Amino acid sequence: MLNKDIFSRLLQQRQFKSVRSILDVMNAVDIASLLSELDGKELALVFRLIPKAKAAEVFANLNSAMQSYLVEMFSEKELRELLDDLYMDDTVDILEELPANLVTRILAAISPENRNVINKLLNYPEDSAGSIMTTEYVDLKPGWTAAQSMEHIKKTGIHKETIYTCYVTNQRKLVGIVSAKDLMTADDGALIQDLMETEIISVTTHTDQENVTHIFRKYDFIALPVLDADGLLVGIVTFDDVMDVLVAEATEDITKMAAVAPSEKTYFETSAFAHAKRRIPWLLLLMFSSIITGTIITDYENAFAAIPLLVSFIPMLMDTGGNCGSQSATLVIRGLALEEIRFRDFFRVIWKEFKISLIVGIILAAANGVRIFLMYQDVALALVIAFSLVSTVIISKLIGCILPLLAKRVGLDPAIMASPLITTLVDTCSIIIYFNFATKIFAL
Amino acid sequence: MLNKDIFSRLLQQRQFKSVRSILDVMNAVDIASLLSELDGKELALVFRLIPKAKAAEVFANLNSAMQSYLVEMFSEKELRELLDDLYMDDTVDILEELPANLVTRILAAISPENRNVINKLLNYPEDSAGSIMTTEYVDLKPGWTAAQSMEHIKKTGIHKETIYTCYVTNQRKLVGIVSAKDLMTADDGALIQDLMETEIISVTTHTDQENVTHIFRKYDFIALPVLDADGLLVGIVTFDDVMDVLVAEATEDITKMAAVAPSEKTYFETSAFAHAKRRIPWLLLLMFSSIITGTIITDYENAFAAIPLLVSFIPMLMDTGGNCGSQSATLVIRGLALEEIRFRDFFRVIWKEFKISLIVGIILAAANGVRIFLMYQDVALALVIAFSLVSTVIISKLIGCILPLLAKRVGLDPAIMASPLITTLVDTCSIIIYFNFATKIFAL
Structure with missing residues (x-):
C-alpha cells in the first residue's frame, strides 16, 4: 500500500x-x-x-x-x-x-x-x-435461453451486488436458481428451466441472522434468497455480509460471557464512561450475589475459629469450582451457538458432564490430598479437602451445563449463563459443601 | 427436507x-x-x-x-x-x-x-x-479477449472450485485479476490486460489463516490468490473455507478463554475421557496457584481471629476482582483477535482501563459502603471494604488488560490470559489489599 x-x-x-x-x-x-x-x-x-x-x-x-x-x-x-x-x-x-x-x-x-x-x-x-439483505439481484425467466440470460446480465449486471447466483422468478415467485457458473458452462441454447435447481433453500425477512449464518456455513452459498410473508422474492443476503455477522455474533457472545453488555462499536470507539456503563450492572448484581456466600461463611464462624487453617482453603475451592463450571458452561454455550448441541440433548450433556466431572474431580482431589498430607501430615484435613473437591467439581460442572441449556429453552441467550454467574452460584455451593464436610469430619 | x-x-x-x-x-x-x-x-x-x-x-x-x-x-x-x-x-x-x-x-x-x-x-x-487453499482456479492470459476467456471458462470451468475470480498469469507469475462479473459485462473484443486489476492483494502459502480471514473481511473477496516463496501463483483460498476458519478461530479463542485446551472435534464427538484430558492441566495449574492466595490468608490469622466478620467479605472481593479483570481481559483479547487493538496501543488501553476502573470502582464501593453502614453501622468496616473495592477494581482491570497485550507481544496466544488465569492472580492481590487495609484501619 x-x-x-x-x-x-x-x-x-x-x-x-x-x-x-x-x-x-x-x-x-x-x-x-x-x-x-x-x-x-x-x-x-x-x-x-x-x-x-x-x-x-x-x-x-x-x-x-x-x-x-x-x-x-x-x-x-x-x-x-x-x-x-x-x-x-x-x-x-x-x-x-x-x-x-x-x-x-x-x-x-x-x-x-x-x-x-x-x-x-x-x-x-x-x-x-x-x-442485512440487498434488493438488487439478477432476475431471469424460466423460458429464456442461456445466451439470452447472459445478454440480460451484460446489460443489467453492473448494478447488482452479486450476479453469481441468479434467481428465476415467475410473477415474483421464486421458481428456481441458476448459478453464473452453470450459465457460463451451458450451451447457448439451453433453457433456464432445464438448467435451474428447483430445490430452493431460502429464508424469510424475519429469519434471525444467526440462522442465516448456519445456512451459509452448511451449504457454502454465495447468496441466499429472502422471501416475504407471501412467499415472494424480495432480496438476497450475500456471503460478505454473512462473514460480518459471523464475527459480530461471536463477539457478542464472548462479550456477554464476560458479563459485559454487548455493543456494536469497537473498543476504542467506546468512551470510558460508556464502557463503565456496560460493565457495572452485571458487576453490581454479581457483587451482591456473592454477599450471600459471605453470609454463609459467617454461619461457620465457630469452625474456623477452632481451626483457622480452614479459611486458607476457601480461595482454592472457590476458584476450582468456578473454573470447572465455566469450562462446562463455555463449551455448552458455544455448542448451542453452532447448533452442535440442542435442547433435546439435555440428558446426554448432563450424563457426559457427570462422567467428565468424576474423572476431573478424582484427579484434582488426589493431587491435593497428597499435597496436604505431605504438608500437614493431617489425614482428616486431606479427606475433607478431597471430598469437598470431588463434590464441588461435580456440582460445578452440572450447574455449568444445565443453566445454558435451560436459558436456551426459555428463549434467553445462553451466553449470559457463562463464567461470572456460574462462578457466583458455584461459590455458594462449594462453601456449604466444604464447611459441612469439615464440621462433620472434625466433629466441630 | x-x-x-x-x-x-x-x-x-x-x-x-x-x-x-x-x-x-x-x-x-x-x-x-x-x-x-x-x-x-x-x-x-x-x-x-x-x-x-x-x-x-x-x-x-x-x-x-x-x-x-x-x-x-x-x-x-x-x-x-x-x-x-x-x-x-x-x-x-x-x-x-x-x-x-x-x-x-x-x-x-x-x-x-x-x-x-x-x-x-x-x-x-x-x-x-x-x-486451506485449493489448486484449481481459472487461469487467463493477458492477450486474450473477453470472448476467448469466456470460451476457455466454458471448456475448463466445471472442474474449478470457483470461476468467479479469474487469475491472469504470465509464466505462472500473477499479473492481474479479472472477475467473472467484469468478463460477463465486458465487450466481446475487450482485452484481458485492459480489463484486469493490477493492484493485487495476495498471501503466501505460509500466511496464518487468521490473517487470511482479516483480508477477506476487509475486502469482501470471494477468493484470494496464494503465492509460493518465489512469488508464483500456486492456489486460491475461497470464501467458504474462510467462513469455516472464522468460526473455528472464534471457537478456539472461546475455548482457550475458559481454560480448556482447544480441539477440532465437536462436543459430542469428544469422549468424556478426552474432555477431561483437555480440562485437567489448566485446572491443576490454577488450583495450585490459588493455594498461594490461601497461604497469604493464613498470614492474617490474627486479624480474622479478632474480627471473624472479615472472612465473610473474602468471596465478594475475590469475585468482584475476578469479574472486573475478566471483563477487561476479554474485551482486549477479542479486540486483538479482530485487529481492532494492536500492541502499539498499549498505553492507550491502560489509560482507558484506568479511567473505566475509577468509575466502576467508585460506584461499586459506594453501593457496598452504604449497604455495610446500614447493616452493621460500622464506619470503619464500610471504609475498609470501600477502599479495598476501589483498589481491587483498578488493579484487576489493569492486570486484565496488560497480560493479553504482553502475551501478544511475546508471540503467545492472548486468549490464554483470560478469566481463569486473571482470576487467580487477582485473588492474591485482592486478599493482600483487603487485609492490609483491615489491619491498618482496625489497628490489628
Whole structure:
C-alpha cells in the first residue's frame, strides 16, 4: 500500500494528475483507509478525484463521521450520483449511522421507488435477514435461453451486488436458481428451466441472522434468497455480509460471557464512561450475589475459629469450582451457538458432564490430598479437602451445563449463563459443601 | 427436507427409480445428512444411486467414518471416478482424517501429477493459507479477449472450485485479476490486460489463516490468490473455507478463554475421557496457584481471629476482582483477535482501563459502603471494604488488560490470559489489599 507521506506531499503540491492515477490503481477499501488519515478539506478534495466507478465503494467503506462530513459538502447532483451507485444494503447501513438531518437530505435525493425500498429495509427488525439483505439481484425467466440470460446480465449486471447466483422468478415467485457458473458452462441454447435447481433453500425477512449464518456455513452459498410473508422474492443476503455477522455474533457472545453488555462499536470507539456503563450492572448484581456466600461463611464462624487453617482453603475451592463450571458452561454455550448441541440433548450433556466431572474431580482431589498430607501430615484435613473437591467439581460442572441449556429453552441467550454467574452460584455451593464436610469430619 | 421414513421405506421396497429421482432434486449437503442416518449396507447402495454430478460433493460432506466405509467398499474404478470429481482441497481434508491404509489406497488411485500436488498440500503447516487453499482456479492470459476467456471458462470451468475470480498469469507469475462479473459485462473484443486489476492483494502459502480471514473481511473477496516463496501463483483460498476458519478461530479463542485446551472435534464427538484430558492441566495449574492466595490468608490469622466478620467479605472481593479483570481481559483479547487493538496501543488501553476502573470502582464501593453502614453501622468496616473495592477494581482491570497485550507481544496466544488465569492472580492481590487495609484501619 501507498506511503501516506508521499500521497500528502503530492496533494500539497497540487499534483492532481498523479493523485488521480494513484487512486486509479488502488483498491477501494485501501483508498478508504488512506482517506481516514486526511483532514476535512483534503478529504473532500481527494474524494472528488476518485474514479467514478469506485467512488461509491470507497464511500461505503468510510466511517460515519467522514460520511457525514462528505454528505454535508456534496451538491444535490453529487449526492444523487453517489446514491445511484451505492448498493441498497450499503445505503441502509450508512443511513442507520448518520444524524437525522442528513438522513432526510439523503432520502430526498433518492428516487421515490428506491426511497420506498429503503424505508422498508430500515424497518426490518435488527438482526433479521431483512436488515442485512440487498434488493438488487439478477432476475431471469424460466423460458429464456442461456445466451439470452447472459445478454440480460451484460446489460443489467453492473448494478447488482452479486450476479453469481441468479434467481428465476415467475410473477415474483421464486421458481428456481441458476448459478453464473452453470450459465457460463451451458450451451447457448439451453433453457433456464432445464438448467435451474428447483430445490430452493431460502429464508424469510424475519429469519434471525444467526440462522442465516448456519445456512451459509452448511451449504457454502454465495447468496441466499429472502422471501416475504407471501412467499415472494424480495432480496438476497450475500456471503460478505454473512462473514460480518459471523464475527459480530461471536463477539457478542464472548462479550456477554464476560458479563459485559454487548455493543456494536469497537473498543476504542467506546468512551470510558460508556464502557463503565456496560460493565457495572452485571458487576453490581454479581457483587451482591456473592454477599450471600459471605453470609454463609459467617454461619461457620465457630469452625474456623477452632481451626483457622480452614479459611486458607476457601480461595482454592472457590476458584476450582468456578473454573470447572465455566469450562462446562463455555463449551455448552458455544455448542448451542453452532447448533452442535440442542435442547433435546439435555440428558446426554448432563450424563457426559457427570462422567467428565468424576474423572476431573478424582484427579484434582488426589493431587491435593497428597499435597496436604505431605504438608500437614493431617489425614482428616486431606479427606475433607478431597471430598469437598470431588463434590464441588461435580456440582460445578452440572450447574455449568444445565443453566445454558435451560436459558436456551426459555428463549434467553445462553451466553449470559457463562463464567461470572456460574462462578457466583458455584461459590455458594462449594462453601456449604466444604464447611459441612469439615464440621462433620472434625466433629466441630 | 425429505422425511427419512419415506426414504427408508422406498429403499426397503427396492423402488430405486423413485430413490434416484428424489436424490436428483436434493441438495448435496442434504443428501449427506440423509445418508448419515442409514446403516452401512444401505449407505453403499444409496451412494451408488446418487447422480454422478453430485456424488463427489455428497462424499465431501460425509463424516470420516462414513467416508472410510465407502472407500473400503469402492472398486478401483469407482474410487478413481470419485477422486476425479473431488476438489483438491476437499481431497486433502478427507485424507487428513482417514486411517493410513485408506490414505495409501487413495493416493495410489490418484494420477501421479495430482498426487504430487496433494502431497504438497498435506505438508503445509496446519493453520496456514497453504493448508486451506485449493489448486484449481481459472487461469487467463493477458492477450486474450473477453470472448476467448469466456470460451476457455466454458471448456475448463466445471472442474474449478470457483470461476468467479479469474487469475491472469504470465509464466505462472500473477499479473492481474479479472472477475467473472467484469468478463460477463465486458465487450466481446475487450482485452484481458485492459480489463484486469493490477493492484493485487495476495498471501503466501505460509500466511496464518487468521490473517487470511482479516483480508477477506476487509475486502469482501470471494477468493484470494496464494503465492509460493518465489512469488508464483500456486492456489486460491475461497470464501467458504474462510467462513469455516472464522468460526473455528472464534471457537478456539472461546475455548482457550475458559481454560480448556482447544480441539477440532465437536462436543459430542469428544469422549468424556478426552474432555477431561483437555480440562485437567489448566485446572491443576490454577488450583495450585490459588493455594498461594490461601497461604497469604493464613498470614492474617490474627486479624480474622479478632474480627471473624472479615472472612465473610473474602468471596465478594475475590469475585468482584475476578469479574472486573475478566471483563477487561476479554474485551482486549477479542479486540486483538479482530485487529481492532494492536500492541502499539498499549498505553492507550491502560489509560482507558484506568479511567473505566475509577468509575466502576467508585460506584461499586459506594453501593457496598452504604449497604455495610446500614447493616452493621460500622464506619470503619464500610471504609475498609470501600477502599479495598476501589483498589481491587483498578488493579484487576489493569492486570486484565496488560497480560493479553504482553502475551501478544511475546508471540503467545492472548486468549490464554483470560478469566481463569486473571482470576487467580487477582485473588492474591485482592486478599493482600483487603487485609492490609483491615489491619491498618482496625489497628490489628
